[in-house]
Amino acid sequence: MPEGDTLTRTARSLDTALAGRRLTRLDLVRLAAAKPAAGTEITSVEARGKHLLVHFGDGRSLHTHLQMHGSWHLYRVGEPWRRSRAQARVVLEVDDGTVAVCFAAPTVEMLDARRPRRAAAGLDLLGPDLCRADADLDEVLRRLERLDPSVEIASALLDQRIAAGIGNVYKSEVCFACGVDPMTPLAALDTAARRALYEQAATLLRANLGRAHRVTASGGLAVYGRAGNACRRCGTRIRRRQQGAPARSTYSCPTCQPAAASANTPPR
Numbered sequence: 001m002p003e004g005d006t007l008t009r010t011a012r013s014l015d016t017a018l019a020g021r022r023l024t025r026l027d028l029v030r031l032a033a034a035k036p037a038a039g040t041e042i043t044s045v046e047a048r049g050k051h052l053l054v055h056f057g058d059g060r061s062l063h064t065h066l067q068m069h070g071s072w073h074l075y076r077v078g079e080p081w082r083r084s085r086a087q088a089r090v091v092l093e094v095d096d097g098t099v100a101v102c103f104a105a106p107t108v109e110m111l112d113a114r115r116p117r118r119a120a121a122g123l124d125l126l127g128p129d130l131c132r133a134d135a136d137l138d139e140v141l142r143r144l145e146r147l148d149p150s151v152e153i154a155s156a157l158l159d160q161r162i163a164a165g166i167g168n169v170y171k172s173e174v175c176f177a178c179g180v181d182p183m184t185p186l187a188a189l190d191t192a193a194r195r196a197l198y199e200q201a202a203t204l205l206r207a208n209l210g211r212a213h214r215v216t217a218s219g220g221l222a223v224y225g226r227a228g229n230a231c232r233r234c235g236t237r238i239r240r241r242q243q244g245a246p247a248r249s250t251y252s253c254p255t256c257q258p259a260a261a262s263a264n265t266p267p268r
Contacts, residue, residue, distance in 0.1 A: 002066050004049055004131045004165020005208040010072050011047035014100055017074050018042045021094035029089050033110040036060050042094065049129050049164025051122060059114040065122065070105035074098060127163040130202040131209065140198050147186060154182035155244045166201050172224045172251040173216040174201045181257045182243065182250045188260040223251040231256060
């Protein structure tokens with residue numbers, strides 16, 4: 001699933017290509033919804049965590065969530081598409097000949113700010129977006145207090161209601177950077193340790209906003225996807241465990257991330 005840094009880069013590309021342009025075509029495949037008329041201006045495109053919103057001058061917004069297999073592509077009119085047309089969920093064309101296509105997104109909906117707002121899928125519950133420089137970490141910590149103390153920290157990091165933007169890669173990388181075992185329950189982490197984890201997540205997400213290939217440590221990624229390989233810091237073999245529901249792979253170094261007794265160790 002694309003994480004917050006990927007969605008922010010996608011939103012920036014779409015905003016550069018579409019903002020200020022006039023709509024000439026908008027096809028919403030399998031979605032029966034009122035949509036902006038031809039000639040409507042696209043005012044901006046933004047990411048909110050793992051969600052993407054295209055805002056129109058008439059007060060409507062197109063909301064998409066890509067989950068595992070969705071993606072947005074930019075083309076010129078007549079240019080061949082890199083994915084099957086059968087996978088297209090949105091085809092959006094503007095007056096300079098740019099075509100934005102959203103493929104295989106499970107969530108596609110049209111929101112209308114001019115009418116009483118129903119809850120958009122996931123949007124109203126999102127915590128602060130850690131890709132943003134103004135993300136409120138105090139609010140993140142307040143939201144974290146609402147979780148059961150037995151919840152493991154890696155599962156809490158994935159909870160978009162606490163903070164938006166962290167996915168499975170950053171979950172593992174943040175815990176490694178902070179020297180915390182991903183299986184550590186929240187009860188074993190004091191306020192300083194919790195803040196350090198989310199500060200590290202924000203730092204890593206923002207550091208990768210301008211990169212095509214994600215880097216969290218010297219050589220690329222510290223632990224994610226490296227099960228059985230030597231830890232870049234100590235040489236211990238990286239381990240992979242299944243965690244959460246649904247179960248997802250979590251990567252860690254047994255030496256650099258000892259069990260909960262050292263969970264409050266500050267980031268190195």
